[in-house]
Amino acid sequence: MKLATALRLGFVPMSLILMLYLADTFGTHKWSDFVQAWPLWNQTLIIGSLFGAVLGLAGFWLLAENAVYTGLTVSAAAVLGLQITDFCLALSGLTLNPLATFTIAASLGLLFIQSATALSTHTSGRDAGNASAYLTALAGSILISDLISQGHHEMESLIFGNSVGLLPSDTLLAGIASFILLTVALQHNRHWLGLVFDSDFLSVQGMPTKSWRLSLTLMTAFSLIVGVKLFGLLTAFSIALFAPLAAVRLARSGRSGQLASFLFGALLFPTGFALSFLLDLPTGAMIAVTGFLMATLAGLIMSLKSRSINPNLFF
Amino acid sequence: MTDKVPLSWSNLTCGYAEGFRLSLPDGQLEKGKVFGLAGPNGSGKSTVLTTLTGLFKPLQGQVTRAPMTKVSCLFQVPRQTFISLTVQEVLESAVKNPKLPLSELGDPFGIASLWQTSFHLLSEGQKQRVLITRAFLGKPDVLFLDEPTNHLDAPRRETFWQTLAHFTKVGMAVLVIEHDSEKLRRHVNRLVDLETLT
Numbered sequence: 001m002k003l004a005t006a007l008r009l010g011f012v013p014m015s016l017i018l019m020l021y022l023a024d025t026f027g028t029h030k031w032s033d034f035v036q037a038w039p040l041w042n043q044t045l046i047i048g049s050l051f052g053a054v055l056g057l058a059g060f061w062l063l064a065e066n067a068v069y070t071g072l073t074v075s076a077a078a079v080l081g082l083q084i085t086d087f088c089l090a091l092s093g094l095t096l097n098p099l100a101t102f103t104i105a106a107s108l109g110l111l112f113i114q115s116a117t118a119l120s121t122h123t124s125g126r127d128a129g130n131a132s133a134y135l136t137a138l139a140g141s142i143l144i145s146d147l148i149s150q151g152h153h154e155m156e157s158l159i160f161g162n163s164v165g166l167l168p169s170d171t172l173l174a175g176i177a178s179f180i181l182l183t184v185a186l187q188h189n190r191h192w193l194g195l196v197f198d199s200d201f202l203s204v205q206g207m208p209t210k211s212w213r214l215s216l217t218l219m220t221a222f223s224l225i226v227g228v229k230l231f232g233l234l235t236a237f238s239i240a241l242f243a244p245l246a247a248v249r250l251a252r253s254g255r256s257g258q259l260a261s262f263l264f265g266a267l268l269f270p271t272g273f274a275l276s277f278l279l280d281l282p283t284g285a286m287i288a289v290t291g292f293l294m295a296t297l298a299g300l301i302m303s304l305k306s307r308s309i310n311p312n313l314f315f
Numbered sequence: 316m317t318d319k320v321p322l323s324w325s326n327l328t329c330g331y332a333e334g335f336r337l338s339l340p341d342g343q344l345e346k347g348k349v350f351g352l353a354g355p356n357g358s359g360k361s362t363v364l365t366t367l368t369g370l371f372k373p374l375q376g377q378v379t380r381a382p383m384t385k386v387s388c389l390f391q392v393p394r395q396t397f398i399s400l401t402v403q404e405v406l407e408s409a410v411k412n413p414k415l416p417l418s419e420l421g422d423p424f425g426i427a428s429l430w431q432t433s434f435h436l437l438s439e440g441q442k443q444r445v446l447i448t449r450a451f452l453g454k455p456d457v458l459f460l461d462e463p464t465n466h467l468d469a470p471r472r473e474t475f476w477q478t479l480a481h482f483t484k485v486g487m488a489v490l491v492i493e494h495d496s497e498k499l500r501r502h503v504n505r506l507v508d509l510e511t512l513t
Contacts, residue, residue: 200365204386204387248397253401254399254404
């Protein structure tokens with residue numbers, strides 16, 4: 001990586017440190033209090049940083065595929081899948097292994113989005129299909145949560161992000177999922193870059209573009225679903241959107257864009273979490289706002305150096 | 316299908332079930348020969364190309380490819396993606412380590428100097444040079460080229476036709492599409508003008 005690229009990308013961690021400094025100076029709590037309470041949230045921060053990196057990488061591919069809205073819909077479908085599973089378990093009185101529960105929930109969510117988009121795509125286009133699925137998933141989740149005792153609390157966690165409440169099974173889920181998803185991403189990196197650039201060229205060459213696209217879709221979808229299960233929709237999707245958005249604004253190649261998305265994703269969760277503590281504000285929303293500031297500052301610095309950037313690449 | 320004919324088509328009708336359709340006379344791509352396809356906008360050039368490359372299924376008839384045939388292509392410049400890829404990364408989509416085959420090729424289109432440049436920051440002519448180079452890189456048996464001289468200046472157009480002549484001499488089978496049949500006639504062994512078919 002060139003020095004100029006490294007300096008440009010280094011701007012993001014610097015700006016996050018500045019945010020922390022300002023929050024420490026003007027906030028309700030002090031940094032020293034946060035460090036003192038480290039044993040309380042070390043596990044949450046480690047998982048948040050690890051899976052934040054995975055979400056950042058998944059988000060890079062969402063941007064590359066122009067599939068951000070589809071990703072948001074998948075996240076909403078994951079909320080619905082988790083709610084339906086909880087409801088069925090509550091109704092039947094059964095208890096399941098958390099990983100089995102998660103697998104069922106993920107499958108239900110994916111099945112829902114597949115059906116909903118397939119029904120509406122033919123006549124009204126992908127955006128309309130996504131919007132229908134997104135709204136129906138959220139509405140359905142709220143209605144189902146109303147039927148479960150403690151459902152409202154669960155629902156709030158799933159949508160707005162109750163990241164403090166991680167269970168031991170979440171650590172296992174995050175570890176296994178990170179390993180699998182990063183292995184798949186590393187193996188397919190070159191293929192996926194070619195695919196998002198010019199899939200027709202690869203198809204003509206006889207490359208298995210359908211299976212590559214399937215692996216890319218599954219990698220991004222499962223990253224988001226696990227992210228929603230761990231941190232809630234708002235937090236997970238904010239990391240998946242803002243970390244790569246800042247990265248692709250500053251990076252000048254596919255590889256540096258991926259690396260930066262990964263690193264920014266790893267930084268965003270702990271920074272937003274610490275800021276929410278220092279300012280005494282809700283965690284999920286604080287992570288989202290931190291991500292927005294990070295991406296906006298990255299856009300600002302690039303627009304100041306804009307003689308070499310195509311403005312069409314922005315929002 | 317013989318050793319000399321890596322791709323052929325027969326009784327071919329391509330297009331859309333409820334819309335444009337075009338029947339093409341039976342034909343084949345032969346090793347060491349350039350097949351030209353000309354026609355104005357909307358005459359179905361790209362539809363024929365996507366059918367022969369296998370991206371579209373024909374409405375009728377068949378396209379036959381000899382086993383183990385390596386195929387490559389140049390289409391119009393791909394859609395803009397949100398991320399930046401360098402020229403190196405674009406070429407890596409064709410071959411794993413593009414530097415070696417590029418030096419074997421002799422870099423006729425002068426893209427080595429653009430190696431680390433973002434593809435989306437290149438001029439249209441530079442993009443076309445990168446994509447032409449990518450099409451040649453894997454030394455395919457069959458090469459499809461859709462308006463390859465678009466955006467190229469006169470010296471680069473000449474370089475392109477010379478490079479194509481070199482590769483056909485060593486046995487590549489080529490199909491080239493252009494608007495202008497007169498321009499194409501000088502460089503091909505057989506020419507079909509789609510305007511005369513519709």
